[in-house]
Amino acid sequence: MKKPFVTLEQLKKITEKYPTPFYLYDEKGIRENVRRLQKAFSWNPGFREYFAVKATPNPFLLRLLKEEGCGTDCSSLTELMLADAVGFHGSDIMFSSNDTPAQEFVLAKKLGGIINLDDFTHIDYLKEATGIPETICCRYNPGGTFQISNAIMDNPGESKYGFPYDQLKEGFLKLRSYGAKRFGLHAFLASNTTDDAYYPTLAGILFRTAVDLYKQTGIAVSFINLSGGIGIPYRPEQKPADIEKIGEGVRMAYEEILVPAGLKNVDIYTELGRYILGPYGCLVTTAIHEKHIYKEYIGVDACAANLMRPAMYGAYHHITVMGKENAPCDHRYDITGSLCENNDKFAIDRMLPKINKGDLLVIHDAGAHGHAMGYNYNGRLRSAELLLKEDGPVELIRRAETPMDYFATLDFSETFQILKKREKELGIE
Template identity: 30%
Template sequence: MPAMHGFSYKNGSLSCEDVQLSALAEEYGTPLYVYSAGTIVDHFQRLDKAMEGVDHEVAYAVKANSNLSVLRLLATHGAGFDIVSGGELFRVIKAGGDPAHCTFAGVGKTREEIVYALEQGIYSFNVESEEELRYLNQVAGELNLIAPAAVRVNPNVDAKTHKYISTGKSENKFGVDFEAISGLYARAAAELPNIKLRGLQMHIGSQLTSIAPFIEAVEKVIPLVLELKAKYGIEFWSIGGGIGIIYKDSLESGSVDWWAAQPEEERPLTIERYGKELVPRLKDLGLKILLEPGRYIVGNAGVLITKCLYEKKGSAKTFKIVDAGMNDLIRPALYEGHHEIVPLNEPASAERVKVDVVGPICESGDFFCQDRELPDFNPGDHIALMSAGAYGFAMASNYNSRPLPAEILVEGGTATVIRKRQTLEDVIAGEL
């Protein structure tokens, strides 16, 4: 079955769990991010359950949404964490997460980040090159410490996703070529006394909606994993994240009726199918399996609410100008990311108009959709950009000196401010 989420129309008003979004927009202003705690927990638990039968840990990818309250929510339900910076490790610790359940990925770790992570006792560094592994050994030696490490293998599997979020091919900047891994582990074992070879890591890309690339990558890497286990006693294999979510028709796609109406061959990948295909391939390896989901956990758990400011009708197009911009949600401008756009008040008719929904930023790329048919809305009305829980606020900026929006976490009928809206004084704080 499809993953459910906490957003639906109730009595004609779009709600997050039991809270009307229009009430939040009126009280806290816009642009405004709103997250469903129930959705976050449900998605985490569904993935955890899907992997039953395998010794495993779900390590949430902090980069998807790093708000402290989101991290704390996941930590209290037993999540580990996949981090890509010292700042993300700092956040996890502040939120109550355990560094011993953190893996540190990324191609450009600095000395300061390595020292901090070693001092905090993280579970493993996911290393992206031989040069990095040797530098990690050097820094650990200077501190008289042993650095736990896993090398990221690049299996050269085409995830068939957008080129900006593909990571598993030999042309990508991530990882070490498949053919070079055995030699690298041999040299590390012989030459790097301050490295403990704890595991192997891979990640082939993001927003995968087919099971085939996952199966291809796992089956290709299993012989390598068994070789490394036999020779060096590795204890874990991180198979990465990348499980896709539904962006189009996201408001309807959580329903059983919507799912049943889709042709079987076009139904998106479910987490149950993911587990059904991978668990039999992983359960007899005798290794702990780490998963690194981000988008799957939080993507459909969040929306961005924005207010229509003006309607501009030209000879070629009709523009709906809203108060959110690409600085608040950059996915459409950065890699043509799609977000369903719905009014907070349920439309009375099925009539639609073709429009561009654009923001106030001085860039032609500042749009949320182009030439899309939407239910009509007018200046003063509020709309929601759906599926904005991942890579939304986490990638937001102060471009055009715009304050960052507030964030709200909803649990049942309770809405809590988990980040205050920036003031203009906040925007220039620290400048001289």
């Protein structure tokens, strides 16, 4: 059974000031988790975690992670701007290219970030846009299928990302001829897996690729980025990833493959947004309606616009009815939001304790790819984000949107002025 990191008493006090729905993050849990990761890879002197900004792009959380020694993995102009504003500069930033506009390459190079190229054709595109930096990284796509223990984890051959090996080799040579001096290698072959064999297996593939490139081109990579992919146990019965075991597995592959080939000083990087923040954020919502027709429904004040993963992927998120943690789960419910879409459900046929209107529900494991994936369909507004501090108080780290935020991009129009006037007349805050 999953246990929330916040109590009912704490939530009641929080909701006196901040109405639901809102996201709540656990500072203590986040810091401790980053330190576990760093300890697991402490055998590598150059190890660094580049937190995937897309997972949870909040400057307060990024600043917290910066204090813990993390860098940032960015994938867009605005993510680069956010990282820069928080104080990440130079090699603190990894910029992963993917169908990238020229202005994003220009900004990444201006900030001194490490550019991770996605395709062979991007080499000349980057050269023309802003020049080739001395440090460069390339994303590898080995093709085929990626398997562990006879289970297919991913199909790289069907993925739009990365260089196949022949293009990778040619790309390294071309980049060197253009002035690149320090090279990195990157790959991402599985998403959200708690299989402890994933990272060591991926590391083996990248380490052997680095050795082959060294033998064929004379280029020794300086760093290898294992990217993300280590997941979290969304379901209570799932076994969590063992980060100590994973770190040791990567170390063994490093010693077996890289060291004998003379590649003894390769830095290891990771991009573990979900692993770091996922379990330490939740969506807090209130039951506001109940409906008894062909099924039993509980309507809450959050919706898929606040957390889209269940609607989009059918993803499971555990739900705790606060104050009823030890009550029998003897009621079968669909937990729904208010969107005009029938897939706007946080749970389907979920066995839970009896839910009454006014009950507070905690939707677990929403700390990554939760608020970040919010949207405004039906004119629904994105919720606030709060940080539960290590010493107990709660800090507002993103206010809830207002109707005027929704209309703000119409500020040049007569309609916006009418709406702003009507907001005041209607007493909407």
